[in-house]
Amino acid sequence: MSERVTGFRFAGVYAGIKANGALDLGLLCADRPVVAAGLFTTNRVRAAPVTISERRLRTGLCQAILVNSGNANACTGRQGREAALSLTQAVASALRVSRGLVVPASTGVIGAQLPRETIERAIPSLVSDLSNAGAERFARAIMTTDRAPKMARAEVKIGRTVCKVLGIAKGAGMIHPNMATTLAFVTTDAALSHAGLSYMLRRAAEATFNRATVDGDTSTNDSIYALASGAATTREISRGTAAGRRLAGALTEVLESLAKQIVADGEGAEHLVRIEVRGARTDADAVQIARTIAGSQLVKTAIFGCDPNWGRILAAAGRSGVRFNPDHVSMAIADVPIFQHGAPVMQAKTEAKAAIVMKRPEYTIALKVGRGRGIGHYWTCDLGHEYVRINADYRT
């Protein structure tokens, strides 16, 4: 499966924002204005590019996204807003498209002004780097402390046409000296209405990005962009149809892969763990229990230590705010039953076995909290020394 999607080109160059010489400026460009939707951080403190992107995407159309790493352009006031606006203007001129069709995204250090001239100088080389095969360079240009670029693809056959979905994201790595930012970009050559794409994106993100945590800190810059070129099909795919559901499935699959890659690449993380809850009264209750367990520092340090410390998991569930009867709880770690019907499975062997499976890079902690039909899950990772090291480093 290729990393190309008909109708889109990508670029990634080194502009000089980062001190270490790594790629730091990316451009995603559609051949013509395409249907676009976005989801943005719920944080009250929002970076300049977030507010600009949100406003511009209200038209439902977009042609290009300019992304830089190494600087979040957050808490930068009027100067930051003007820098983002003038840079999208420069890109629009270079691409000969309307300024309103270009949106900005940033990730990196907060509170420092964007090096506007440095970026402006790089725009010609950025535009000439654009290529249908440039997705990986783009993925590299948006990295901060990510250990690897993050991409995911899916294909879905609709009638005789194969539609592609390509997703690119950066992880919740904490850039020295700064804060987590997740940016994700999804392109597809399927034809969709703005309403259809928005709906599918919201649903897919809710089931994937909104079920993932590294440290519980929502960033000022989190953004997911989705663009649909329609180059593969002329007939618009409606969300209510079988084709729509299959495309939505492909979109969810791509976002799920990206979300997992982001958590697995959480600062210093060595384990990707799925917290799976069933038997709750409602799905919302199940997700709330899973979210509380996934966010617990005590659970995350136990995962780091490969310690089947079920007491911490149960205690986190107990403080989730959801009513359940502790006497009806069962729990398994990577299929090793550790707690059944409110009582520990009292076998030293069992705990030893669980400690061994917890050394795996990826496993599931499954809880049954009652006899209800509610199910839900959350992705989390371990909290270890490397997390502390990365985040405690003094900013110099």
Next chain:
Amino acid sequence: MSERVTGFRFAGVYAGIKANGALDLGLLCADRPVVAAGLFTTNRVRAAPVTISERRLRTGLCQAILVNSGNANACTGRQGREAALSLTQAVASALRVSRGLVVPASTGVIGAQLPRETIERAIPSLVSDLSNAGAERFARAIMTTDRAPKMARAEVKIGRTVCKVLGIAKGAGMIHPNMATTLAFVTTDAALSHAGLSYMLRRAAEATFNRATVDGDTSTNDSIYALASGAATTREISRGTAAGRRLAGALTEVLESLAKQIVADGEGAEHLVRIEVRGARTDADAVQIARTIAGSQLVKTAIFGCDPNWGRILAAAGRSGVRFNPDHVSMAIADVPIFQHGAPVMQAKTEAKAAIVMKRPEYTIALKVGRGRGIGHYWTCDLGHEYVRINADYRT
């Protein structure tokens, strides 16, 4: 000021619950049945001693509290409940008081059965250890990974009588191999009604214990007990009077000191930090912002690294759910202004100065988020390598 309160005796012995030979069994005993109130964990998963204590304290009277460390008696089912009941019965017999006047409290490893016979054998020596001067031994007997015993006293003169308040607590240290548990015991020789004592305890805890976090994980065993012997005064102090307000002040002062000691002794903590928010619409809004900042892993690792990373503090405020205008925010770290009216105080000198004051063992981070009258605070500590080391250790 002495550690004695008229009408109360304390004991602390080594029963053999802990492997390391440290004191592990404490007894607090009033000379006669006294007015008592309690506050218990909001966790749905509650240890056996919590449910028993809560039920027995409904009478508003109590004479003795049996506390063990080294075992939480949580998730231990019927056997755990029976062990706690039979041990309070044994203490009641030894003290020749009614069983309903003795309440149990436990802290330590979760899911292991209480070594009932081991504890029972120690009860005679425990009872004979009771002394008006035994508060420190009691304080030592309830420690888990605490670095030091935690006590606080206050005196308040009411008319010609001096009333004493003595508080003893254990910290949110994570016992190897287990979970945080805060237990606190407050005794006073003032005369109070059950309703008056309950009210004062609830109010005082709300302003102190409920404004403190180490890692956000509410335990299955958290309990605060308050006992009033009335030995110093025969006239009951009403909460609506000047005397009542002064006594409530003394109680709050004692709990505030204990809460600060607990946070300062959080696992591996090197800094005790007060997050102070003003200018919010309401006090509840201010507390919510302070709570979110205090609980942020990114803020806590920055505190550990002595890094004046105001972006993380602002971003945590932004995800608190409280509406405020980021352009109206000002922030100071230990009186060093770092952010004013929505913009960083752009002086390398200022940040360097802030980094120096952040090396102090105790300081305040103050935020003004608007022009409202709402104020609130929260106590937190740093998240460092020692926290990870303590909590990731495999349980063997």
